[in-house]
Amino acid sequence: MNIVKTNTLSQEDKHAFFHFYCGGSRMVVSSGDYDLNILPGLAAIEGDEIIGILTFLVFEAHVEIISLHCSEQNKGVGTRLINMMDDVVKQYQKHKLKVITTNDNLDALRFYQKRGFRIVNVIPNAVETARAKKPDIPKLSESGIPIKDELVLLKTYA
Numbered sequence: 307m308n309i310v311k312t313n314t315l316s317q318e319d320k321h322a323f324f325h326f327y328c329g330g331s332r333m334v335v336s337s338g339d340y341d342l343n344i345l346p347g348l349a350a351i352e353g354d355e356i357i358g359i360l361t362f363l364v365f366e367a368h369v370e371i372i373s374l375h376c377s378e379q380n381k382g383v384g385t386r387l388i389n390m391m392d393d394v395v396k397q398y399q400k401h402k403l404k405v406i407t408t409n410d411n412l413d414a415l416r417f418y419q420k421r422g423f424r425i426v427n428v429i430p431n432a433v434e435t436a437r438a439k440k441p442d443i444p445k446l447s448e449s450g451i452p453i454k455d456e457l458v459l460l461k462t463y464a
Contacts, residue, residue, distance in 0.1 A: 307383065309390055312347035312359060323356045327375040334436040334443070335406045336429050336456050338363075340372050348390050350376070350383045358383040362394065368402035368460075369395050379413070388421050392463070401463045408433055409455040410447035423459035432456035 312320060324331040324342050331342040342361050350358035358376035362369055371391065376383040395403050405423065407414040419425075433453050437443045447453055 307357065307386065308351045309386060310349050310351055312345075312349050312361065315349055315356065317343060319356060320359070323359055324375070327377065328373065329442070332440060333361075333373055334440040335372070336432045336435070337370060337372075337406060339439055342373050345372055347373075348387050348394075350387060357381075358387055360384075360387040360391065362391065364398050364400070367400070368404045369398060369400050371403065371405040374405075384417060385421065388418075395463055403461040403463070405459050406456050407459070408453050409457060410449070410451035410453045412449075415457065415459075418459045418461075421461070423461045425457055426460045427458040429456040429458065430454070 320343050321331060328342070333340045333342055340361075340363075342359075345361040345363060347359055347361035349356055355377075357378070358374075360374045361372045363372055369391070374384055374387060391403055395401070403423075405418055407418070415425075431454055433443060433456065437445075444453060
């Protein structure tokens with residue numbers, strides 16, 4: 307597995323990946339409304355196949371992960387991409403790596419907390435606000451949990 311910057315990938319390949327694994331390239335969260343195709347990021351490549359993409363933005367006080375999607379879970383791809391973000395945070399001379407997920411995404415909450423992130427904020431009804439901009443956000447998760455709130459997780463560096 308190789309890790310490359312997403313700007314080395316074709317727009318078509320990124321678009322196809324996001325469409326297949328995310329239902330599209332638009333991400334709406336409390337920090338903004340983003341087109342994943344144009345954000346900076348890292349991609350995991352195996353052979354000629356994209357097996358994971360992490361997108362991020364650099365803000366004044368922190369680096370924020372906007373999306374992390376992998377073709378398969380529990381294969382180390384997401385962990386490798388997250389570990390590479392340690393270098394990105396240092397490169398931009400920041401001390402915080404932030405990610406936002408929803409209350410229903412128990413796998414993500416488990417994944418990020420195991421990798422040093424802590425829940426620092428809950429934004430009640432944030433998904434309702436996002437759903438007003440992007441109506442195709444589901445109201446229920448596949449496991450039947452109502453999708454309503456955002457949880458903000460932070461990894462702090464010394």
